[in-house]
Amino acid sequence: MKSIHIDLGKDSYDIHIENGLLDRAGEYVRNLTKSQTLAVISDTTVDGLYGDRLEQALRKEHYNVRRIVFPAGEKYKCAETLLQLYQELSDAGITRSDYIIAFGGGVVGDLGGFAAATFLRGVPFIQIPTTIIAQVDSSVGGKVGIDLPSGKNQAGSFYQPKGVLIDPELLRTLPLRFIHDGMGEVIKYGCIHDIALFELLERLDDETIFGHWEEIIERCCSSKARLVERDVLDLGERMMLNFGHTIGHAIEGCYGYGYYTHGEGVAAGMAMLTAVTEDMGLTKAGTSDRLRSVLKKYSLPVDVAASADDLFPYISNDKKMRGNNMTLIILKELGQGRLLPLKAEDLPKYIRKRGSK
Ligand SMILES: NC(=O)c1ccc[n+]([C@@H]2O[C@H](COP(=O)([O-])OP(=O)(O)OC[C@H]3O[C@@H](n4cnc5c(N)ncnc54)[C@H](O)[C@@H]3O)[C@@H](O)[C@H]2O)c1
Ligand SMILES: [Zn+2]
CATH class of the missing domain: 1.20.1090.10 (Dehydroquinate synthase-like - alpha domain)
Structure with a gap:
């Protein structure tokens, strides 16, 4: 297992990198939060491949898990999807003492992270990136956001995750x-x-x-x-x-x-x-x-x-x-x-x- 500490004062966090980490994700999340409920935001592809495994891993630590899934693809990194996510987070009863997990590629990380940054003025979140782009780039650095019709990444903010959990084995299914x-x-x-x-x-x-x-x-x-x-x-x-x-x-x-x-x-x-x-x-x-x-x-x-x-x-x-x-x-x-x-x-x-x- 490899860990990297990101030193940003009160916004500091750790990145953990380990083959097979997905099945132990519950333990890592438990070290970060005592909260009861987790909203896992993902896209259809990643949820289909790994959603059950992540949910099981989180339930081992007695979390109440709410899966929120939107269609895969850059075109869904948009305001319409963001509004749907707010609605689903609200329906799931997510509060500021719960946690959001963005589980997927850069699209899920950017969109899920922006939803976390802005829903109820900020719910803490964790990144579990599943593509190379997300594992080496987008999950680190705190940039979150959506595309607008006028341009890519035009609405967004800086919002640091509480932690980043990387399982390189997930790359085996990446096209x-x-x-x-x-x-x-x-x-x-x-x-x-x-x-x-x-x-x-x-x-x-x-x-x-x-x-x-x-x-x-x-x-x-x-x-x-x-x-x-x-x-x-x-x-x-x-x-x-x-x-x-x-x-x-x-x-x-x-x-x-x-x-x-x-x-x-x-x-x-x-x-x-x-x-x-x-x-x-x-x-x-x-x-x-x-x-x-x-x-x-x-x-x-x-x-x-x-x-x-x-x-x-x-x-x-x-x-x-x-x-x-x-x-x-x-x-x-x-x-x-x-x-x-x-x-x-x-x-x-x-x-x-x-x-x-
Ligand atoms: N925030 C940042 O600093 C930053 C940096 C770089 C890129 N980005 C953003 O990231 C996005 C691109 O990220 P991406 O390339 O990860 O795109 P993506 O999230 O669309 O993922 C690519 C495709 O792979 C699928 N997928 C994801 N993980 C998989 C897995 N393990 N196995 C099989 N399929 C899998 C997804 O469902 C999707 O269809 C862009 O929107 C870009 O703007 C952000
Ligand atoms: Zn780039």
């Missing part, structure tokens, strides 16, 4: 597309913060990685934890986590959301940018080749057909832009990211190598 999607973020952590993780990923592949998820998740969560602790409100160092995301978001937007997954966009964004910064002498020679071969190994794209001109309009709205100034995250070398402030008009030259496309 391959979501595995690769998550790998984009995992490789990102290796790039910006953790050369040992990057080298481990170079040695492993799609098959052998399953024996190493405990270690990989711990390494990713530790990186995120250290960055979040230093910058809770995402105004400085935490921006490092955006490596590959400026171009990645543009790729997602340019092709219409859903053509490239988020992880695929980030992967191509990291590879394209690093080719440029290496060419400029800002990144150590050889970095780009190693990055590209790891990305390819996990079936991730290292480039897209769109030109810099095609992509640029999708960057202008990016939240990392402040007035005419923005910050790009680049690699000094593998395992070491850095912030590069620049003028917005200089951005196009970082999208692609001079002379290409």
Whole structure:
């Protein structure tokens, strides 16, 4: 079992990572709360696969368990679902002395967490993430929210969980597309913060990685934890986590959301940018080749057909832009990211190598 303490003063909490943890979830939850009733928010897929097992584990500790389930998929991370959740939480008689558990991928964590943050002005909650994205990224850091018709994640807040319980074995049922999607973020952590993780990923592949998820998740969560602790409100160092995301978001937007997954966009964004910064002498020679071969190994794209001109309009709205100034995250070398402030008009030259496309 591995544990990581997130030190945020009164909002501090622990992340526990352990194969098979799901069946012992009751004990972990009991250490956090004496409350009687737990509302478990989940989506149809995760509830169908693991809902009974989690309920049994919680009942062993004599909890009264209320399961609240909504349809799986990003399109349900919306205001309508949120209103339904409020209604069901109310029908279940949940009070501020009870606990909410968000049990699922990033959609459940963001939506369930936002419901917890706002129902009765805040009910304590626990994350039990079940996808790679959720286990290495969205369950840590306290960002919760929903999509609006005008844009993704446009309504939300910062609301820290009381604990995060991670069972890497749950990833065994995750469809391959979501595995690769998550790998984009995992490789990102290796790039910006953790050369040992990057080298481990170079040695492993799609098959052998399953024996190493405990270690990989711990390494990713530790990186995120250290960055979040230093910058809770995402105004400085935490921006490092955006490596590959400026171009990645543009790729997602340019092709219409859903053509490239988020992880695929980030992967191509990291590879394209690093080719440029290496060419400029800002990144150590050889970095780009190693990055590209790891990305390819996990079936991730290292480039897209769109030109810099095609992509640029999708960057202008990016939240990392402040007035005419923005910050790009680049690699000094593998395992070491850095912030590069620049003028917005200089951005196009970082999208692609001079002379290409
Ligand atoms: N809050 C943050 O800091 C943060 C960070 C990154 C991403 N996000 C958000 O996370 C969301 C994406 O998360 P996601 O990729 O986990 O999506 P998701 O929650 O939609 O899960 C992907 C799919 O996998 C299914 N699934 C989940 N766990 C499974 C399992 N163990 N076995 C089989 N199927 C399983 C789900 O039902 C869903 O169909 C986006 O909405 C994104 O905005 C938030
Ligand atoms: Zn991301």
